[in-house]
Amino acid sequence: MITFKGIEVKYGDFVAIKDLDLTIKEGEFFSFLGPSGSGKTTVLRALTGLSRPSQGTIMVADNDITHKSIEKRQIGIVFQSYALFPTMNVYENIAYGLKVRKMSRQAIQKTVYEIVDKIDLSREQLQKKVSELSGGQQQRVAIARALVTKPKILCLDEPLSNLDAKLRHKLRTELKMLQRDFGITTIYVTHDQEEALTLSDRIAVFDEGNLQQVGTPREIYQEPATEFVANFIGEVNKVSGNAFLSMVDATIDIDTNRDVYMMINDIDVQHSDNAIPITGIIDDIEYFGFYIKYALKTNNNEIIKFITFLDAQRAITFERGAQATVYIQPNRVKQYSV
Numbered sequence: 001m002i003t004f005k006g007i008e009v010k011y012g013d014f015v016a017i018k019d020l021d022l023t024i025k026e027g028e029f030f031s032f033l034g035p036s037g038s039g040k041t042t043v044l045r046a047l048t049g050l051s052r053p054s055q056g057t058i059m060v061a062d063n064d065i066t067h068k069s070i071e072k073r074q075i076g077i078v079f080q081s082y083a084l085f086p087t088m089n090v091y092e093n094i095a096y097g098l099k100v101r102k103m104s105r106q107a108i109q110k111t112v113y114e115i116v117d118k119i120d121l122s123r124e125q126l127q128k129k130v131s132e133l134s135g136g137q138q139q140r141v142a143i144a145r146a147l148v149t150k151p152k153i154l155c156l157d158e159p160l161s162n163l164d165a166k167l168r169h170k171l172r173t174e175l176k177m178l179q180r181d182f183g184i185t186t187i188y189v190t191h192d193q194e195e196a197l198t199l200s201d202r203i204a205v206f207d208e209g210n211l212q213q214v215g216t217p218r219e220i221y222q223e224p225a226t227e228f229v230a231n232f233i234g235e236v237n238k239v240s241g242n243a244f245l246s247m248v249d250a251t252i253d254i255d256t257n258r259d260v261y262m263m264i265n266d267i268d269v270q271h272s273d274n275a276i277p278i279t280g281i282i283d284d285i286e287y288f289g290f291y292i293k294y295a296l297k298t299n300n301n302e303i304i305k306f307i308t309f310l311d312a313q314r315a316i317t318f319e320r321g322a323q324a325t326v327y328i329q330p331n332r333v334k335q336y337s338v
């Protein structure tokens with residue numbers, strides 16, 4: 001278990017991380033999600049020992065590591081830029097951390113081969129220079145190098161963002177499987193919502209050095225805790241208070257001076273008591289494999305998006321141009337105070 005308690009990190013006078021309290025569980029795949037400059041890397045640097053917090057403590061299990069040296073923390077790190085040793089071949093790059101530990105030649109070879117087999121690099125590639133490898137292969141080497149010393153925690157800072165979309169998807173799936181295999185507590189930094197939602201057990205969302213929300217992908221997606229999270233995750237419907245009142249056929253207590261946010265999916269498509277009906281015409285349909293995204297044009301010409309999952313039991317589908325009603329639970333209509 002990793003615990004950040006009252007962590008503040010400064011660059012000169014600039015406070016990059018403010019009073020962070022956060023707990024990451026053993027074996028969890030945990031993501032730091034937020035826009036560029038929100039402080040994700042700064043938190044990771046404090047955890048790995050690359051920078052020192054000005055306040056607070058970081059605990060790993062029962063050990064206070066706030067001021068421990070990097071070497072003593074047993075943390076593997078992979079950065080966006082592969083940061084491999086360019087003059088060494090692939091084998092030497094992966095073996096480096098073991099050599100430093102003065103492991104025997106045979107033990108090093110055995111350990112390197114074990115890891116290489118797991119991460120889909122071939123034995124032939126081991127003798128190549130790192131510059132002869134593709135970006136994806138180089139990033140695999142970086143991951144192997146981080147894992148070979150059997151760290152307790154693996155930190156990945158935007159490890160896939162230099163790769164093209166197809167490779168990014170492939171490596172993302174591999175990473176998730178690797179993490180399951182090793183059961184290693186993993187912290188994954190990304191600015192990509194979809195990446196965080198698909199990979200993570202839980203996500204921490206950051207904005208301007210402040211932790212906005214911690215939750216499972218489903219919680220973050222369906223119940224964004226702040227206006228920032230609602231906007232950042234996307235897919236959320238945002239209408240003005242007045243527009244909302246004129247599209248619903250019910251008396252409902254909302255503040256017309258503030259925007260209304262709604263995440264609508266198939267739990268809102270079937271009629272239920274106390275629900276708020278919104279009626280319109282299906283204006284557009286997008287198919288995404290296991291779900292369908294609909295755009296509903298309301299009687300006051302707002303576009304409301306909602307999704308239905310294509311699970312066979314209760315698949316509800318609509319035709320384009322058909323009249324449709326969604327029934328939103330009142331607690332899923334959110335207004336955030338500023």
Ligand SMILES: Nc1ncnc2c1ncn2[C@@H]1O[C@H](COP(=O)(O)OP(=O)(O)O)[C@@H](O)[C@H]1O
Nearest residue numbers: 011014016034035036037038039040041042043
């Ligand atoms: N070495 C540094 N010196 C001064 N400011 C920095 C330094 N590193 C990061 N910052 C600032 O701290 C904030 C958080 O940066 P960072 O943790 O790198 O964000 P992220 O990883 O989310 O993109 C940003 O405003 C950034 O400009």
Ligand SMILES: [Mg+2]
Nearest residue numbers: 040041042157
């Ligand atoms: Mg960063």
